[in-house]
Amino acid sequence: MxxxxxxxxxxxxxxxxxxxxxxxxxxxxxxxxxxxxxxxxxxxxxxxxxxxxxxxxxxxxxxxxxxxxxxxxxxxxxxxxxxxxxxxxxxxxxxxxxxxxxxxxxxxxxxxxxxxxxxxxxxxxxxxxxxxxxxxxxxxxxxxxxxxxxxxxxxxxxxxxxxxxxxxxxxxxxxxxxxxxxxxxxxxxxxxxxxxxxxxxxxxxxxxxxLNTLCSGDHERELKVAIDFTASNGDPRNSCSLHYIHPYQPNEYLKALVAVGEICQDYDSDKMFPAFGFGALIPPDFKVSHDFAVNFDEDNPECAGIQGVVEAYQNCLPKIQLYGPTNIAPIIQKVASSASEEMHTKEAMEYFILLILTDGVITDMADTREAIVHASHLPMSVIIVGVGNADFTDMQILDGDDGILRSPKGEPVLRDIVQFVPFKDFKHASPAALAKSVLAEVPNQVVDYYNAKGIKPKCMSDYESTRTFSP
The missing domain is CATH 2.60.40.150 (C2 domain)
Known part of the structure; x- marks a missing residue:
């Protein structure tokens, strides 16, 4: 590992x-x-x-x-x-x-x-x-x-x-x-x-x-990970599967997770990351779930660092059955619920980044559009990395770069919060190039949210110094 x-x-x-x-x-x-x-x-x-x-x-x-x-x-x-x-x-x-x-x-x-x-x-x-x-x-x-x-x-x-x-x-x-x-x-x-x-x-x-050196941004970014465990990824025991665990080489899910997570983990004070899966039959009753904890601890889905997320992912694969469909609205709604609670706090200093790793066409497009429009009012961003060679046209629509995303009822997003990147475009590039493309829009999304809410950065008052120096 x-x-x-x-x-x-x-x-x-x-x-x-x-x-x-x-x-x-x-x-x-x-x-x-x-x-x-x-x-x-x-x-x-x-x-x-x-x-x-x-x-x-x-x-x-x-x-x-x-x-x-x-x-x-x-x-x-x-x-x-x-x-x-x-x-x-x-x-x-x-x-x-x-x-x-x-x-x-x-x-x-x-x-x-x-x-x-x-x-x-x-x-x-x-x-x-x-x-x-x-x-x-x-x-x-x-x-x-x-x-x-x-x-x-x-x-x-x-x-x-x-x-x-x-x-x-x-x-x-x-x-x-x-x-x-x-x-x-x-x-x-x-x-x-x-x-x-x-x-x-x-x-x-x-x-x-x-002149602005007295104040500085103090917004913490929290990364949450969601992994696609639908059957279209292929049997993890087969080397053709996108979930195949090679003893020495990371598969495409692991490459994307490490590249993005290595950077995002710097912005989490305790380095604990909730990791979820969707589209699998999970124990003990093997019913399909679209927002289960990858470590199977629903009360505490957090993993210790990106290393912990990778280990939970590898331990999870033999215990579940890949199934379907590819529904991502439930996991967006789950994170949006946490973001909504944060928004109603006095300081609202925590900003959530949901990283979704998926291989295929989503099957709940209407519900997903509705969830994203709602989430655009909250302190959160959604990053989608498309793994494999599927048709990702729907993901481009969610990205909103070619037009304003709207809910099925016609309500527009308050701000663009979705960034989609097809992993196949980075197969021959370094993980750093993927991370750069995936995270390029996040800083502006964070600034846009706090500016829209009129929330100013905190002033730093904990810079320690002493008046006793040796010349």
Whole structure:
């Protein structure tokens, strides 16, 4: 099982696409070991991004002299693609005075993650690793601020005059900290200037800050999966079946599930995903069901991560009988019920993404159109991946790209929430290309919903900082 999962995941890489938004990353470290009993490290963090299996430097922070718990003023501004996995590495180096940059610096440890993990959690803290082991008690914290596309910036510059000397023999080594006042009365660090050594009238470098940097989107996306278990897929024991489980290669259902799920799972705080099946005869009475839990636990259909969904899918196949018809309205209605409950909460911060994997022509078109029109008023999107070579004309109609979808009674959708992609178009492409196409419309669908409801993003008030720094 792990071989199947890893072989599909390994090809998910960085590919170019239009930038959806930009993200500001702020970095702080804690518990860096001292060089020796008499001196502390001079830390600097280098940000790298993986592209086509190689690591490339994006930017680096300033060097903070003599500090074991630095909070860096440098803000990393990176392009953020919701529909891609962007792998990042934060490397911590000790660059002492007189050394030739990183060439002579001491490597103190690194941390790897995806940009999606940072954005979804807003604040990610992890231990630093060195040669596969934890680097003492040192850790790194990265905080993300997602910027809107129309952010305005202001350039600030500061200087000071006639500062007091440290003592008779030496002048001050000043730096400046700029804080913002949060709604709850706490303060958060916005910028920390460089330290100007031995100067009573310092002029610090100017810097730009977003006027919208005080607020950021805080809407969590929850992925729910629905898998087609109708007889038209073929007997799973037959190698011609779309559900055939090869011991080393993922079938088309698994490829689509891993490609999309690997990205969506970054936006779920507990990484637990409800997985449902439809169109099968299920135990114990073997009656047809169109919304059964793949793990057969109707009270708790959640699986631990995408890996858990894949395992539940594989365990489920031998226990059910593929049947029919191909009805997808019940599963849309099931998710819409959860979305409706969320919509009536005070904050309505959870957005649902239903991923439907199916091989054929749906048999309840009228009910499906009705369900989608109703769901278009709710915080949810529907992604349909067509597996196999069936006629998917009806799916194109549901997508609505060629016209406004209407219910059988003529009611139009409030907004376009369906994205359909035929998997056969991506047979010779990477899973990342499939994920990019499948998820391309989701960010705008999320924004359209919250804008229509007049729900503004939350303000971040949990960005941790301290006013005690070592210059």
């Amino acid at each position: 792990s071989n199947i999962y890893e072989s599909a995941e390994a090809t998910l890489g960085f590919i170019s696409s239009p930038c959806l938004t930009k993200v500001e990353l702020r970095v702080a470290c804690r518990g860096i070991s001292d060089r020796d009993a008499l001196s502390k490290p001079d830390p600097c963090v280098v940000l790298k991004m993986q592209s086509h299996g190689q690591w490339f430097e994006v930017d680096r922070t300033e060097v903070i002299r003599s500090s074991s718990s630095p909070v860096f003023s440098k803000i990393f501004l990176v392009d953020y693609y919701f529909e891609e996995i962007q792998r990042l590495r934060f490397e911590l180096h000790d660059i002492s005075s007189g050394t030739n940059g990183l060439r002579d610096a001491d490597f103190l440890g690194s941390m790897e993650c995806t940009l999606g993990q940072i954005v979804s959690q807003r604040k990610l803290s992890k231990a630093l690793l060195k040669q596969g082991n934890t680097a003492g008690k040192s850790s790194i914290m990265v905080t993300a601020e997602e910027l809107s596309g129309n952010d305005d910036y202001v350039e600030l510059s500061f200087s000071a005059r006639k500062l007091d000397d440290k003592d008779f023999f030496s002048k001050s080594d000043p730096f400046l900290e700029i804080f913002r006042l949060n709604d709850d009365g706490t303060e958060s660090l916005v910028h920390r200037t460089e330290t100007v050594m031995n100067n009573l009238s310092p002029v610090w470098k100017s810097f730009k800050v977003s």
